[in-house]
Amino acid sequence: MSQQLSEQELLRRQSLEELNNLGINPYPPEQFEVNTTTQDLHEKYESNPAAFSNVKIAGRIMGRRIMGAASFTEIQDEKGRIQLYIKRDDICPDEDKTLYNTVFKKLMDIGDIIGVEGFAFVTQMGELSIHVKSLKLLSKSLRPLPIVKEKDGQVYDAFTDPEQRYRQRYVDLIVNPQVREGFIKRTKIINTMRNYFNSFGYLEVETPILQPIPGGAAARPFITHHNALNMPLYLRVANELYLKRLIVGGFTGVYEFAKDFRNEGMDRTHNPEFTVMEIYVAYKDYHWMMEFTETMIEKVALEIHGTTKVTLGNQTIDYQKPYRRVRLLDAIKEHTGFDLTPMNEDEVRNVCKTLGLEVDETMGKGKMIDEIFGEKCEHNYIQPTFIIDYPVEMSPLTKKHRTDEGLTERFELFVNGKELANAYTELNDPIDQRERFQEQLRLSEKGDDEAMFIDQDFLRALEYGMPPTSGMGIGIDRLVMFMTNQETIQEVLFFPQMRPEKKADVTTDEDFMELGIPQPWVDLVRKAGINHLKELKNQNPNKLHGQLCGLKKKMKLDLQNPTPEEVKSWIEKVG
RNA sequence: GAUUCCGUAGCUCAGCUGGUAGAGCAUUUGACUUUUAAUCAAAGGGUCCCGAGUUCGAAUCUCGGCGGGAUCACCA
Numbered sequence: 001m002s003q004q005l006s007e008q009e010l011l012r013r014q015s016l017e018e019l020n021n022l023g024i025n026p027y028p029p030e031q032f033e034v035n036t037t038t039q040d041l042h043e044k045y046e047s048n049p050a051a052f053s054n055v056k057i058a059g060r061i062m063g064r065r066i067m068g069a070a071s072f073t074e075i076q077d078e079k080g081r082i083q084l085y086i087k088r089d090d091i092c093p094d095e096d097k098t099l100y101n102t103v104f105k106k107l108m109d110i111g112d113i114i115g116v117e118g119f120a121f122v123t124q125m126g127e128l129s130i131h132v133k134s135l136k137l138l139s140k141s142l143r144p145l146p147i148v149k150e151k152d153g154q155v156y157d158a159f160t161d162p163e164q165r166y167r168q169r170y171v172d173l174i175v176n177p178q179v180r181e182g183f184i185k186r187t188k189i190i191n192t193m194r195n196y197f198n199s200f201g202y203l204e205v206e207t208p209i210l211q212p213i214p215g216g217a218a219a220r221p222f223i224t225h226h227n228a229l230n231m232p233l234y235l236r237v238a239n240e241l242y243l244k245r246l247i248v249g250g251f252t253g254v255y256e257f258a259k260d261f262r263n264e265g266m267d268r269t270h271n272p273e274f275t276v277m278e279i280y281v282a283y284k285d286y287h288w289m290m291e292f293t294e295t296m297i298e299k300v301a302l303e304i305h306g307t308t309k310v311t312l313g314n315q316t317i318d319y320q321k322p323y324r325r326v327r328l329l330d331a332i333k334e335h336t337g338f339d340l341t342p343m344n345e346d347e348v349r350n351v352c353k354t355l356g357l358e359v360d361e362t363m364g365k366g367k368m369i370d371e372i373f374g375e376k377c378e379h380n381y382i383q384p385t386f387i388i389d390y391p392v393e394m395s396p397l398t399k400k401h402r403t404d405e406g407l408t409e410r411f412e413l414f415v416n417g418k419e420l421a422n423a424y425t426e427l428n429d430p431i432d433q434r435e436r437f438q439e440q441l442r443l444s445e446k447g448d449d450e451a452m453f454i455d456q457d458f459l460r461a462l463e464y465g466m467p468p469t470s471g472m473g474i475g476i477d478r479l480v481m482f483m484t485n486q487e488t489i490q491e492v493l494f495f496p497q498m499r500p501e502k503k504a505d506v507t508t509d510e511d512f513m514e515l516g517i518p519q520p521w522v523d524l525v526r527k528a529g530i531n532h533l534k535e536l537k538n539q540n541p542n543k544l545h546g547q548l549c550g551l552k553k554k555m556k557l558d559l560q561n562p563t564p565e566e567v568k569s570w571i572e573k574v575g
Numbered sequence: 576g577a578u579u580c581c582g583u584a585g586c587u588c589a590g591c592u593g594g595u596a597g598a599g600c601a602u603u604u605g606a607c608u609u610u611u612a613a614u615c616a617a618a619g620g621g622u623c624c625c626g627a628g629u630u631c632g633a634a635u636c637u638c639g640g641c642g643g644g645a646u647c648a649c650c651a
């Protein structure tokens with residue numbers, strides 16, 4: 001099955017052939033050595049023009065203005081654009097003007113990648129340009145790019161359709177420089193964090209993505225199957241339990257930038273695979289981790305924006321440390337008026353009903369408290385705030401609070417009303433941990449389909465002894481969204497998950513020709529309104545024969561009419 | 576998953592109460608040696624997402640499907 005090509009695509013394929021006929025390889029194998037970049041030129045030309053008297057630069061053609069024997073062309077490299085001034089008699093000093101008249105003007109298009117050599121100068125209009133002395137095609141582009149134009153900051157014909165931008169991110173990156181900028185910031189954020197961790201001597205590690213038991217978080221996993229072992233494996237929902245095994249093994253601090261996978265809903269803040277950074281540090285507690293975390297985020301903001309104040313939607317978030325610490329039950333008391341501290345499960349259930357929250361019998365006290373906080377409090381925390389000291393029931397991997405009965409030493413960092421990070425003083429008491437897992441099992445039997453599995457090997461590791469440890473996890477995609485002022489996760493992932501593209505059921509010219517229809521007649525068959533094989537199948541042969549001969553006459557084409565038998569054979573061949 | 580909006584040329588979009596399509600940019604041809612959303616002149620380009628129905632006639636109306644956006648729900 002061949003592609004149906006548009007007019008412009010056909011023309012570019014013809015250009016490709018003509019280039020080959022002229023002895024020009026449209027995809028040359030040898031390297032093209034550049035000695036400058038658009039960024040270099042724009043930053044350094046003014047102070048030292050002499051340094052740019054012989055430049056070699058490569059990029060993609062993004063715009064052309066041709067005026068007879070001289071032309072202006074814009075090329076784009078990774079960092080920006082530069083204008084080229086191409087004069088016929090400069091690139092074609094001899095009699096033969098083919099390179100300019102044919103190759104450059106006719107056979108090259110917007111989207112082609114070229115390399116040029118020349119000298120930098122400033123035009124009468126004041127624009128830094130390169131006066132080209134030689135020109136080489138490095139890669140021919142066969143598809144027309146969306147043409148985005150811009151004047152005085154006003155963008156015309158912007159390429160904005162989200163579906164096309166996400167499905168063809170490469171095109172998005174070519175024509176929308178701000179998209180490229182956003183992804184560069186993403187990497188900068190990650191690098192800033194990595195440098196920060198490394199400055200403490202913590203070790204970056206890798207742990208299994210395929211796990212026999214999907215532990216460390218309450219979430220629905222993707223399930224797959226290993227053929228050789230003939231057993232199910234899960235894509236990890238978290239890497240917590242593996243990183244803690246490494247702390248047991250004697251590392252002081254370990255961290256991983258990890259892809260996690262959750263088989264749950266997709267929307268503008270959830271992608272089935274997403275990136276989380278988790279870090280575990282021995283001999284620390286959650287108070288230390290709060291300070292560590294706010295320092296880290298402040299650094300990231302400064303690195304990206306040069307200030308701690310960052311715009312997010314119509315808010316300004318100030319990431320300057322220290323952040324407020326609010327106990328979870330105090331937050332609930334403040335926003336609902338109810339003090340849940342002395343209450344048992346039934347009393348909390350009644351509070352939920354009073355607040356108009358949907359609860360059922362399978363929900364334990366912890367889950368209901370989580371529900372109240374999520375519904376009534378969470379959205380209030382716009383500026384970075386640590387919510388601390390969560391109930392035991394909702395924190396099965398967290399150490400019990402040193403003074404407050406029924407609570408754990410856990411914090412979550414909220415920004416713009418959303419959870420950004422989650423951390424504990426880790427539970428390292430193997431007996432307690434086993435009981436907590438068993439409690440999860442009871443919840444699961446009660447009908448909670450998110451309760452955690454028991455990981456026996458993890459318990460065995462804890463039984464050898466894990467130092468007191470604090471761990472923290474932070475959603476990288478969400479952090480990038482906050483730092484780059486994006487509202488959707490799709491904007492911070494190169495390739496967000498999408499439904500597969502559905503190919504339209506198209507009948508091509510070749511499909512028609514396979515039936516024995518000569519090429520010139522295919523056009524007439526289409527003119528007769530037949531674009532699908534199945535439409536052809538339903539035709540009366542004699543009627544179609546007459547119709548085609550009539551069309552030929554009408555369009556004054558010099559063709560030999562097919563016989564009615566031939567037309568009949570086409571239709572019969574459709575099968 | 577629910578509601579709602581959208582799908583027309585390579586791109587951005589217009590197309591009224593039904594009469595088989597238009598614009599700008601891009602493309603092609605021509606003019607032009609410092610232009611810059613270059614300009615000027617001319618031309619070509621469309622299974623109007625797919626399928627069924629109503630109708631003499633559907634891009635337009637109805638139903639179903641596919642894909643996407645938004646809002647909500649679910650979800651660490």
